[in-house]
Amino acid sequence: MEGADAVPRAACVPETGECEAPETPKRPSFLYTVFAVDLDGGDLIVFDGPALSEVIRSWLCDTLMIAARNVYDPEWSYAIVAGAPDGRSHVFFYRVEFSQDGSPRSVKGFEVRPVDKLYHPFELAYYEQPLLPPSLTAGADNASMLSVRVLGPAGDTLFAPEPQYPPGLTARDQLTMQFGQLPVEVALRPESADVLIIGGLPRSRLPLLVGLLLLAGGLVAAAIFLLRREVELARLRAEFVSNVSHELRTPLAQIRMFTETLLLGRVRSGEERERSLQIIDQEARRLSHLVSNILLFSRAERNGTRLNIAPTDLTPQIQEVLDGFRPLVAAKGVSISLEIGDELIAEVDRSAFRQIILNFLDNAVKYGPDGQMVTLGLREVDGYVRLWVDDEGPGVPQDRRDEVWKPFSRLDRERENATAGTGIGLSVVRELAAVHHGRAWVEDAPSGGARFVAELPLKSEGAAREWRADRRATATTRVELGSGSERIGER
Numbered sequence: 221m222e223g224a225d226a227v228p229r230a231a232c233v234p235e236t237g238e239c240e241a242p243e244t245p246k247r248p249s250f251l252y253t254v255f256a257v258d259l260d261g262g263d264l265i266v267f268d269g270p271a272l273s274e275v276i277r278s279w280l281c282d283t284l285m286i287a288a289r290n291v292y293d294p295e296w297s298y299a300i301v302a303g304a305p306d307g308r309s310h311v312f313f314y315r316v317e318f319s320q321d322g323s324p325r326s327v328k329g330f331e332v333r334p335v336d337k338l339y340h341p342f343e344l345a346y347y348e349q350p351l352l353p354p355s356l357t358a359g360a361d362n363a364s365m366l367s368v369r370v371l372g373p374a375g376d377t378l379f380a381p382e383p384q385y386p387p388g389l390t391a392r393d394q395l396t397m398q399f400g401q402l403p404v405e406v407a408l409r410p411e412s413a414d415v416l417i418i419g420g421l422p423r424s425r426l427p428l429l430v431g432l433l434l435l436a437g438g439l440v441a442a443a444i445f446l447l448r449r450e451v452e453l454a455r456l457r458a459e460f461v462s463n464v465s466h467e468l469r470t471p472l473a474q475i476r477m478f479t480e481t482l483l484l485g486r487v488r489s490g491e492e493r494e495r496s497l498q499i500i501d502q503e504a505r506r507l508s509h510l511v512s513n514i515l516l517f518s519r520a521e522r523n524g525t526r527l528n529i530a531p532t533d534l535t536p537q538i539q540e541v542l543d544g545f546r547p548l549v550a551a552k553g554v555s556i557s558l559e560i561g562d563e564l565i566a567e568v569d570r571s572a573f574r575q576i577i578l579n580f581l582d583n584a585v586k587y588g589p590d591g592q593m594v595t596l597g598l599r600e601v602d603g604y605v606r607l608w609v610d611d612e613g614p615g616v617p618q619d620r621r622d623e624v625w626k627p628f629s630r631l632d633r634e635r636e637n638a639t640a641g642t643g644i645g646l647s648v649v650r651e652l653a654a655v656h657h658g659r660a661w662v663e664d665a666p667s668g669g670a671r672f673v674a675e676l677p678l679k680s681e682g683a684a685r686e687w688r689a690d691r692r693a694t695a696t697t698r699v700e701l702g703s704g705s706e707r708i709g710e711r
Contacts, residue, residue, distance in 0.1 A: 251268070251331075252330070252331045253268070253270055254329075257284050257285070257326060257327040259602070260602065262285060276306060285603075287301055289324055292316045296315075298313055299398045300398070300399050301314065301400050302401075304372070307374060308374055309373050311332050312329050313332065314329030363381065367380075367407045369384070369406075369407075370402055372402070373402075378402065387407055388407075389407060389410065390407045391408075392404070392405050392406075393406070474499060475504060481496055482496055498547065502548055509578055527656070528570075529568065529656075530568075530570070532565065532570055534598060537577075538598065541578060549581075549585050549594075552590045554588070554592055557593060559598070561599040561600065564598060564600060566678050568656060569652075576607065576652055576653070579646065580674070583609075583645055584613070589613065592669075593667070594610065596609050597609075604658065604677060605676045605677075607676070608672065609671070610665035610671045611665065615664060621661070621662050624662065625650045627647040628644065629643055649672075649674060653674045656676045656677065
């Protein structure tokens with residue numbers, strides 16, 4: 221039976237009965253190294269060709285892990301990554317294989333070397349596809365109108381067919397993400413400039429008038445769209461200002477009322493005094509959380525978010541947040557449980573990490589029922605720290621799960637129920653996750669409510685060991701200094 225896996229048969233001559241041995245298929249000369257990457261374990265395996273250097277292997281593995289999750293489109297038949305981690309241009313073709321649930325599972329590909337073997341795919345596009353509209357070139361081929369140079373990441377030339385024209389009229393751009401964003405330079409032939417301008421105009425004025433009419437219609441449609449968008453933005457801003465004013469007024473009124481009660485001596489017992497102080501502290505914490513959210517949102521709108529990244533043990537950060545947050549939920553009878561694994565150390569901004577936790581917890585308490593159990597979890601998943609908060613509320617509809625992360629966005633049922641909120645908490649979370657090179661999303665919780673998740677890159681194990689060693693050394697130094705002071709005191 222013939223097919224793709226059939227073994228080549230020997231060619232025989234009936235008259236003599238002699239047969240020739242079948243030819244063994246040869247590996248194409250442009251395939252330098254054939255490899256595969258397991259996205260779950262992060263391992264890179266070379267199946268054929270020379271082994272990759274440690275620098276190339278590390279760069280290729282990290283690049284493909286990011287590209288497979290954030291860049292690769294399942295509709296693509298293949299894609300390219302290119303780089304020069306060792307000072308030389310390297311071009312890799314790859315394809316991502318997906319699991320049944322739609323998540324990327326593995327990457328398979330090969331390196332093209334020497335890079336001049338890339339001429340063939342570029343030649344197909346250059347000589348067979350017009351790069352300029354035929355109405356402007358009158359059917360002339362690309363080579364007679366312009367010249368093209370495709371550059372490698374190291375600045376070397378990957379493709380430059382003859383002729384090459386002077387760089388007087390040159391434009392520079394990049395290929396798409398699918399083709400590795402390789403730089404492209406296009407130089408226009410000086411003699412063809414007049415042809416493109418004069419020869420491209422239609423002889424009849426009717427097409428020009430129709431074109432102008434269509435352009436005017438398009439501009440009117442764009443103006444209407446922009447006007448509607450401005451009206452919607454104005455409505456959202458007005459609603460945001462109203463919500464923020466209400467959110468600020470409520471804790472301020474509570475703080476003022478109980479402060480006056482204490483100042484005028486109207487408390488009847490020590491328990492009432494303690495309760496008044498607890499309410500003032502609770503409302504001050506709520507006010508501080510709200511102001512922090514507004515400041516972070518304002519910086520994100522101006523693209524001014526700045527982080528102080530440092531190796532951080534995340535478990536103490538969670539405990540600090542919970543110690544300050546539990547008084548805010550005591551009145552609603554909400555309980556908080558933890559699902560935290562072993563010690564996790566990640567390179568994060570501590571304030572931003574705490575703000576993500578606070579916003580998730582505040583969202584769960586605000587939109588969940590009284591007396592519910594809120595679960596906060598933290599564990600390592602595929603080189604990332606995954607933080608999640610589960611509530612027992614009604615959840616988020618499937619078709620609205622992207623919308624809830626947009627600024628000022630709130631579900632219709634929350635507007636109808638007049639649930640307090642500014643509509644910026646989740647937007648701040650997604651911005652903070654993005655500047656950490658992470659991501660955030662919402663899914664169904666096992667309890668039936670909503671699970672809000674944020675993933676941040678995990679610090680490497682080697683760097684984590686160094687950080688722990690530094691901490692132990694610092695602690696030892698402090699102990700020795702303390703012991704020395706005691707000895708001095710004894711003298």
